[in-house]
Amino acid sequence: MGWTGKILRIDLTNGTVNTEALNMEWADKYLGQRGLASKYLVEEVDPKADPLGPENKLIMATGPLTGTCASTGGRYSVITKGPLTGAIACSNSGGYFGAELKFAGWDMVIFEGQSPKPVYVTIFDDDVQIRDAGGLWGKSVWEADKKIKSDHQDQMIHVAAIGVAGENEVLYSCIVNDLHRAAGRSGVGAVMGNKNLKAVAVRGTGGVKVKDFKTFMDATNAGKKVLKDNAVTGQGLPAFGTQVLMNVINEAGAMPTRNGKDVQFESANDISAEAMAEPRRSDGKPNLLTNQACFGCTIACGRISKIDETHYTVQNKPEYWHASGGLEYEAAWALGSATGIKDLEGLTYVNFICNEQGLDPITFGATVGAAMELYETGVIDDKITGGIELKFGSSEALVKCVELTGKAEGFGKELGLGSKRLTEKYGKPELSMTVKGQEFPAYDPRGIQGMGLTYATSNRGACHLRGYTVASEILGIPEKTDPLETDGKPGLVKAFQDATAAVDSSGLCVFTTFAWTLEDIAPQVDAAVEGNWTVDKMLEVGERIWNMERIFNNKAGFTAADDNLPERLLKDAAKTGPAKGLVAGLDKMLPEYYDLRGWTQEGVPTNETLERLAV
Amino acid sequence: MQVTLKLFASLTPFLPAGAERNAAQIEVADGTTILSLLDSYNVPREHCHLVMLNGVYHAPEARGSVPVSDGDHLAVWPPVAGG
Amino acid sequence: MLKALQIDPGKCTGCKQCEMACSYVNEGEFNVSKSRIRVFDFHEDARFVPYTCTQCDEAWCQQACPVNAITTNEMGVKVVHDNLCVGCKVCTIACPFGTVNYNASTGKVIKCDLCGGDPACASACPTDAITFRDAEQSGFDKMKEWATKTTAGTEPTGPNAPA
Amino acid sequence: MHHVILGAGPAGVTAAETIRKHAPDARITLISGEPEPPYSRMAIPYLLEGKIEEQGTFLRQTDGHYDDKGITYQQGPVTKVDSAAKSLTLADGSTVTYDRMLIATGATPVRPPIEGLDNPGVHTCWTLEDARHIVKHAKPGVPVVLVGAGFIGCIILEALHKMGVNLTVVEMGDRMVPRMLDETAGNMLRHWCEDKGVRVETGALVDAIRSSGEAAPAPAAVEPAKKPGLLSRLFGGGGSPEQVPEPAAAAPSHDHPLTVHLKDGQELPAALVVIAAGVKSNIEFLEGSGVETGHGVKVDPYHATSAEGIYAAGDVAEGINLSTGHNDMLAIQPVAVEHGYIAALNMCGIETAHRGALNMNVLDTLGLISSSFGTWEGIEGGDRATMVDKEANRYIRLEFDGDMLIGAQCVGLTENVGMLRGLIQSHLHLGPWKDKLMESPGRIAEAYVGVVQQPPKTGYTGPKVALPA
Missing domain, CATH: 3.60.9.10 (Aldehyde ferredoxin oxidoreductase, N-terminal domain)
Structure with missing residues (x-):
């Protein structure tokens, strides 16, 4: 069942x-x-x-x-x-x-x-x-x-x-x-x-059954009503998609720009949800054609775009003239803000290629951003890039990079290493915007402090989806907290991490939690499967999962030293916006986080914790 | 004094004529608060969810008392989210 | 006044909630492969089209049934009577819309019966791409019009006319 | 106005009901050739396998249906028609006069030129009466020989197999259902049947059916029987492999009442022989009536015959074939209904030309479902798309004229199969979908919906959500 x-x-x-x-x-x-x-x-x-x-x-x-x-x-x-x-x-x-x-x-x-x-x-x-x-x-x-x-x-x-x-x-x-x-x-x-x-x-042609259909239909219908009535999941996400954040985060001064050198991108609105919906100057048609739902989703935040057929990227490639998955916020940020590129059609093309060749656009874009900084600071030159003029803001350079990286040809081979290995190779590890080797996404921890702790402690390397405190710190979901403040964030991060682990284990999308709490989710799970699935049990399962993942990583050789952020975030203060003058206050949050987790200050779960959670 | 008013997502239609890409330079009188400014452009209060003055969020209860100053950026969104 | 399913592909997001609701009501489980309604995904055109029986007036399926197992009820719905259906499948080839299908596990045919007057697909649709409305108020939709025009020989302008 | 309808099959019954709908006051007489209430021959195989009772074969299920509609149901059959006097004579010698008459007398099975068709235990499978005989003989495990693997033969094959008999099917053609499926599909069916334990002999002619005590006419001329194959050893039907067949004059090698002798010398024991070798129109009674006939009754597009006031419909009529535009006999249920409907409208004075019927068939052969539509064999100069998956028993063949679909056949495909009819009958231009179908013939449903549900050329595009004002 x-x-x-x-x-x-x-x-x-x-x-x-x-x-x-x-x-x-x-x-x-x-x-x-x-x-x-x-x-x-x-x-x-x-x-x-x-x-x-x-x-x-x-x-x-x-x-x-x-x-x-x-x-x-x-x-x-x-x-x-x-x-x-x-x-x-x-x-x-x-x-x-x-x-x-x-x-x-x-x-x-x-x-x-x-x-x-x-x-x-x-x-x-x-x-x-x-x-x-x-x-x-x-x-x-x-x-x-x-x-x-x-x-x-x-x-x-x-x-x-x-x-x-x-x-x-x-x-x-x-x-x-x-x-x-x-x-x-x-x-x-x-x-x-x-x-x-x-x-x-x-x-598959078989059916899926649940434990108690009647209760399940009631619970899922109640859940759907909550999603429909909620302004974010009922209107905001389907109409504008995740890309609506482009201007929000930029305005809040938490938009990592040009490999994290800046926290605001002056051209953010050129690559935003609003820009996608606007008729293009070239052909009068919008980049965005429609939204699309994943299976069973009543939110439907997915973007379906069509590239301007006259754009230089596709003008001779009719095979890209059809509709496909458009820019989501993370992709638009990594391909655009992290590289300083404001060419919406070009970014859409690069996103198509990422989908077609199977590249993570976050790490790819962030790696190109790091490579651009290496290039602009003279660490690498045209000989290494194979003649690509790897300047911040160059759509042409990005397009060449994506075509080479997928095929692992030329400089694409080096880009395929990710920014950590690439910058290490050229003696500039500090230019890699990564945690545990994975590039962080579209939120600058100097402007959203909780995300610094989220990145540092994420079990799969820097990631926004392991504890999306942006919801609280910027968007006010479930309640507003101050993004520039570190106080209270360890508890917030832990709560988001545990709840997310439970949601990720249920078959549901974490975007439901813009409207749903575990109070909405637990009854759906409980009606579907055996076992008394209360909110408390969901949270306990989430915490158990978090600790299990942590133990695996510890055994793999990770230590508290790896719960860290790139030097740039810890030492170079934000230059503009509300966070001007601030660095990421990780040191103020990490010890308390370990305490709340029931871990030692070395980041190791204590025996009591392991017993309590029966990991 | 001059203020930049930015209305995003579904609030864009409330921008005055001549606005470009979600932003308009507007002339406001001294003593104008966030709330009175938004009211003067008929932006529905219930849709003013994220209200940032120079990137700093202001809660609904503060909007009636926080004044805007020359050169400020006031940006407003309905309830939105992403990831 | 008869009510009919109105389908507006322009509003469909492809979530398949209609298929799940349909299979739940009719099969007692979530099984989109047994749904009476199917969402076609025209990915390259960014278009989703929910598709099911239009309950056409002069129903081919009903006329083709050799044992009177498909009848029209008081709501104008063409209903398959399982006790009479012998599984000969003639209706499945006779329906030019392809909306009567053979169900090998029961040996009988299945088609949309509007859930007895409260179609689950319409209730489940989150975007109103599928609604259940008075047929005359909203006008016959394109397919239904097509259906009524192509009854055997009665309308010389229908698609049945030789090219 | 007195409407008389000869034949109580689907065409006759549909016509009677349609006349009633348009002529509330007319007198309607429906004359049946059989003692039963109007029933469906198509349902007989399902009766045989016990899926339904006799009642389940009836064309209309409501008690008193014909009385309620004011349709007089009368026992025939009709033996003579006098179109000049507008009168007809029934088997009991009584006469009936008419103003308008519909010939919907259907067809009867062909009796092929085979010796011994009159032996007890040899039956056609056409009427309810035949069905009753077959049920009596077809006990589980007994050897049964089915002569003919055409469309009707295959339907009976399914029923006989379900009844548990030990079945051999003998088909004259080089494959099963040669008039409905091509070689690939026909052989797919054959292998499927053989895997299910049915012995299939194609390209085989029946010489004679003899009762087992009977001596062959020329014993010396009989060739020795072929050594039985593995299947027949496993499932019987050929005796044990070591056994050398005795000369035909000797006592039979089995204790079943009948032996079917094939032209190639094989002898098949049988407790029951079912003949399904095709049908012919019931037109003998029209001799001298003034109604012009060929293979069937000749009709114009209004389904009127050469005799004034007389119409014809169903298996007996040579109606228009939509695919060819020529008059043709399409002896299938949906066409019979269409004919009955058109003829009735014209009989009521509502002039309606028939644009033609589409040839189509669907067949369930021991669970493997096949279908064919229109000009499935294709036309010269037209494109063809095929998909064969022998392992999965799936086959699709599409035939095009330009970018229009004109014919199709499928094996192992049931989902949305009616769309093939829709596309062929509606002459829709497939446009870009033609190329997609050439590459992947399985995308027929998408092509159909894609063609009939074109996106609007103008209008709103964008996310599908109602935004607050």
């Missing part, structure tokens, strides 16, 4: 497929998706294992609400040891793939080992096959998606694939499903590529 109770275990080394029953004891302790799959990973993978080796595993997992009519109940996560960071990685994606996996009858798929040759896996209900991917290798995500559907003559198949970036083990390559939804961060696509696994194609 809710869970299908079945797991697929696919050994790529030996080419075998086995099924097993879901460990229900673990399901009761870790719920599903992020939590439950992480439990399998920590039990089965040595924390010191090479992420890009056969001993690492790659798990695709759904949650108990995936494939139900709960709003946003279409999520799945990819769990593995991340090659960008060396930490546990969990990357969450929408689209339709996750629900389809559930309809095919599977809670999760565990990929083990390494195939001797490129393969793809088809999961057509109970019929699971490892197939030769000779004809797919070297193709983009979009080409692979099309070819798989065509080869199997079934357009209802949903495909999660890596692009050429993943094949080349670009350290921040992602797994793209449904053409433009992605398990984006931490390089989960490189793990798939390392396993020689090009794609997973799923078609």
Whole structure:
């Protein structure tokens, strides 16, 4: 009920497929998706294992609400040891793939080992096959998606694939499903590529049942009403998408700009949600065509864009003249603000290529930003960049970079390392805007202090989705706190982290929490699956997951020293905006955070904590 | 005195004629508060969710008493979010 | 006054809540592959089109049924009677809209019956892309018009006319 | 005005009801050739397999339906028509006069030139009466030979298999359902049937059906029987492999009442032989009536015959084939209904030309579903798209004229299959979807919806949400 109770275990080394029953004891302790799959990973993978080796595993997992009519109940996560960071990685994606996996009858798929040759896996209900991917290798995500559907003559198949970036083990390559939804961060696509696994194609015709349909329908309907009545989820997100934040964060002086040199981008409004909806000067049509929902989502924040056919990026490439996934805020920030580029059509094109070749646009954009700083400060020159004039603000440079990085050619090979390895290579590690090797996203901790602690303590490296205190500090959800203040933030960060871990494990999208609290979510989970799923239990599960992930990372060699921020944020004060003169006050927050977590000041969970949570 | 009024998302239509990309330079009298300024442009109070004066948020209860000064930027959004 | 499903593809976001509501009401589980309504995804055109039976006036399916297992109820809905349906599938090829489908697990055909007058797809649609409204007030939608015009031979201008 | 309708099949019943709708005061007489209430032949196989009772085969399910509609239901059959006197003679010698008459007498099974068709235990499968006989003989495990794997044969095949008999099907053509499916599809069906334990002999002619005590006419001329294949060893029907067939004159090698002799010398034991070798129109009674006939009754686009006041509809009529524009016999249920409907309108004085019926069939062969539409064999110069997946028993073949779909056949595809009819019948231009279908013929549903639901050329685009004013 809710869970299908079945797991697929696919050994790529030996080419075998086995099924097993879901460990229900673990399901009761870790719920599903992020939590439950992480439990399998920590039990089965040595924390010191090479992420890009056969001993690492790659798990695709759904949650108990995936494939139900709960709003946003279409999520799945990819769990593995991340090659960008060396930490546990969990990357969450929408689209339709996750629900389809559930309809095919599977809670999760565990990929083990390494195939001797490129393969793809088809999961057509109970019929699971490892197939030769000779004809797919070297193709983009979009080409692979099309070819798989065509080869199997079934357009209802949903495909999660890596692009050429993943094949080349670009350290921040992602797994793209449904053409433009992605398990984006931490390089989960490189793990798939390392396993020689090009794609997973799923078609499910089975049904999903829940424990108590009547109660479930009541709970989910009540939840949908809350989303509809809420101004953010009912109007703001569908109309403007996440990109509405471009001006908000810029105005608040927390927009990391030009590799974090500035906290405000003077051209933010040229690449904002408002700009996307405005008719273009060139052809009178807006960049944004419509919004799109993921499976089961009653919010529908997804952007669908069409590039101006006369724009230099596509004028000779009619294959890009169709609609596809448009800019979301993080992508627009990384590709635009972090590089100082204000060319909306160019950014849309680069975003298309990121989707097509399977690149995480956050890390890619941030890495280009770092490379631009290396170039402008004379650390690297045209010889190294292969003639690319890598100046802040150059759309042409960014476009060349994205085309090379996906293919891992020329300077693209170096960009594929991510900013940490790139800047280290040229002796300037301080220019990498990363935590645990992963680039931080679109919020500058000097202007939003809580996010500094979120980045520093995130279990998968710098990330906004591990504890989105922006909601409180800037947007006033659930209540407004002062973004420039560090007081109270450790508690806020911990609460967001635990709640998010629970939501990520349920099959739901974290964006519901702009309107929902666990009070709205717990009844939906409780009606779907066995076990008394109260708010308290959800929070306890969230905290348990957080600690489990932490322990894995500690065993992998991470220490309190890694709970840190780039020097620039700690030493160079913001130059403009409300945060002018401020640096990130991490030192004021971290000790209290460890205390609240029940960890030692070395960042290690105490025995009491472990016992309390039964990790 | 001169103030920059920025209205975003669904509030854009309330900007005066001549506004460019969500912003308009407007002339205001001394003593104008955030609230009275927004009222004078008929921006519905219930939709003024995020109100930032020079990037600093002001809660609804403070908007009637905080005055705007020459050169200030007043930016307003309805309830929005992202990620 | 008869009510009918009105579908406005321009409002559809592709969330498939209609398919889930339909399968829940009719199959007792969430199973979009057994839904009577299907959302077509025209990705490259950024367009989603929900599609189901229009309950056309001179229903091909009803006329084609050899055993009178499809009848029109007082609300104008074409209903399949499971006790009479022999599973011959003639209605599935006779319906030019392709909205009567064979269900191999029951050996009978399934089609939209408007949930007995309270269609779950319309209730579940978050954007009003699917609504259930008075048919005459809102005018027949395009498909229904198409359907009424193409009854066997009665309307010389319908698509049944040789090109 | 007295409307007389000969034949109580789908065409006749639809016509009677349609006349009633448009002529509330007319007198309507429906004359049946059989003693049963109007029923559907199509439902007989389902009766055989026990899915329904006899009542379930009835064309209309409401008690007193014909009385309520003021339709006089009378037992025929009609033996003679006098179109000059507008009168007809029934089998019991009584006469009926009419103002308008509809011939909807359908067809009867062809009796192929095979010796021994009159033996007990040899049946066609056409009437309820036939069905009753078949049920009596077709007990689980007994050997049954089905002669004919055409459309009707295959439907009966399904029923016989479900009844649990030990079945052999003998088809003259080189594949199953040769008039509905091409070689690829027909052979797919054959392998499917063989996998389910049905023995299929294609390209095989039946020489004779003899009761098992009977001696063959020329014993010396009989060739030795082919060594039975694996399937027949597993499932019976050919005796044990070691057994050398005895000369035909000797006692039979089995204890079943019938033996089916094939031209190639094989002998198939049978407790029951079912003949499904095609049908022919019931037009003998029209001899000398003045109604022009060919294979069936000739009609104009209004379904009027050459005789004044007489119309024809259904399997007996040579109506217009939409695909060819020529008169043709399409003996299928939906066409019979269409004919009945058009003829009735014209009989009521509502002039309505028929633009033609689309040939289409759907067949469930032991769970493998196939269908074909229109000009499925294609035309010269037209494009063809095919998709074959033998492993999954899936097949799609589309035939185009320019960018219009004109014919199609499918195996293993049931979802939205009616859209094939929609596209063929409506002559919609597929435009860019044609190329997509050439590449992926399975995208037919998308193509259909994509073509009929074009996006508006102008108007609002943007997020689908109601913004507050």
